[in-house]
Amino acid sequence: MGLKREWKNSVATLLGAFALYLPNGVLEPSIPAENPLTAEKVALGKKLYFDKRLSADGTVSCASCHDPLHGFSDGKAVATGIRGQAGARNSPTVLYAGFSEVQFWDGRAPTLEEQAKQPLINPVEMGQPSHDAVVKAVASIADYPPLFQKAFGSPEVTIDRIVQAIASFERTLAPFSSPFDRFLAGDKNALSDAAKRGFQLFQGKARCVTCHEFNRSFPYFTDNKFHNIGVAMKGNFEQLAREAQAIQARGDKEAESTLAHKPGIEALGRWIVTREPKDIGAFKTPGLRNVALTAPYMHDGSLKTLEEVMDFYNRGGEPNPNLDGGMRPLNLTKEEIADIIEFMKSLTDESGGKNFDWEELKELSRKTRAGELVAAPAP
Template identity: 55%
Template structure:
């Protein structure tokens, strides 16, 4: 979607002048903890960040903006397995939505950025995302614009500079709080807000399906994440984690800067190591951040590599206990969910989409239902019920090749 069209769509779902106070449903004291002292929210900073978010001039060739990969019309993501940057270069990671990103304790799938300000600046100077050689080049691309000069002065009291580009983008992204879903209305006392299937799915979510083990909803995590990192077996069958870890240590011995980690995550197979490239802790091999499940209905495809196309695929993955590997999180195990129960969990997950995105959510329900019926593989009940153990199967196949 063109940037002007996206801006028009944004205006329909967000107020023209967002409040600097806590959004509805968020505790005021908790909200204050999420706002850095050097970047307190005000209308001028948000306005500047909004303009920067849609500006393709921040990219080296003038073709890519933040909104390219975080498209308003696509749940603030791009609906691609992995995102495309300048010159049709494709990275190795799926673009998470910018909706509710303010509530994460770290940013990116591997947590390599501590703040939204840090996160906002890295894609601009990544060679395959926006491609600027450095922050100064990005600032130069807009510094001659009289409107920008005035906006930076009004927002931060100084001329355009790269740190304030990051601050302004972060300020804007902090206004993208979407927490008014049918689920919330049900919790607030409206029993009609959820379908019977979604209600049954909620019970499963908190019980047999064990989703709540990592996706908790509480006062300090309104988006359904524990903010931790787990190896859940995505892509494990395709990669030799031990070899990748050795290669990563060799690469990081030469340089372990944030920019180097950023490039390894997006440009090489080392992407599959997840958090390990940040911490170099063996326990983090293949571990990725527990993503939010707010608005999950409109942010497909799923997982760090976009390998799961529908919410049925996601539940199938957990139902079989992930993909066996030596670093699989100990909490991942077969669930023995029936087909009916899988449908009910999916119904609940779709109820977590903000009502402002209801039309998009319904379109995705229709699309994903059709896709699941057509492409979803036959459910492996032997694995889900533990009649077959994945590790034993893999060991048997390995032995057969010797």
């Protein structure tokens, strides 16, 4: 990653490059060399993102669970897939996902491209029998081959091209348009007095920055690590681990994705990926930008409000043998909790900024949900 000195095009040397704008001093996201960001891929990715025809029964798109109307989450405790099936984990926001080192709550996907592959063939999510079936479905839609021609230089539809386009679109979902961003840029009146007090508590007494790290070059409020804070204590971890190992022993390359949606076993968290005892019940620290838009909270959606989240942390989490050593009671007053929540609300973006038109995407979501469109119009 390179340090940005001003708001400017991060990939200006590329023909047709998409102008990804970042505030002064913010580090660029890592973009795979094999998938440079271009305007044509972003446009194709946007269309694919909203297209329910990528799912087996034509009812679920990426936007179904990562909806612009809900801060690019879905407002549900756990995701809902085809045929109304309930998943086992909360849908994280896609906003700023391009700045995350790994994807999913358990970190099983190293890139947005790899992340985009899994829901397509997960039987609980989009339900396609194979990636070949996804390719066949997309290639059969007349709009798409010309768009693949523009984005990749030939009309051939492949699974790698599909997910590269979706990932390219998702990397643009970084608004940097919150009151807190204006505050960082020098507008000292952008935050209320309560939010300013909350920011100080966030960095001090409340110890939020222990995991929700903040610095001006990487202002996403995450350490990109995994922690057990007690949310996942829902069963006998030893028995769950034995069940998980039996599934993994089948040699199924999709076993991690399967386990992530299996009730009970999903609570093993990062352990499903690493099998390290220290990772039992540990989940990725989410970023906090737009957190006021993405209730309910935690990997299982078990906490309905920011007030419930703060109460949970204030009492030191839920005791269990694998609890992170940093978890302990905070002794915050009601007034201090209210101030911290005001600060978190200041992280809410007010528009898509210079990178995308949020209102346009909200309207696309409304129309696709109402059946007025099956996907974004061809660019």
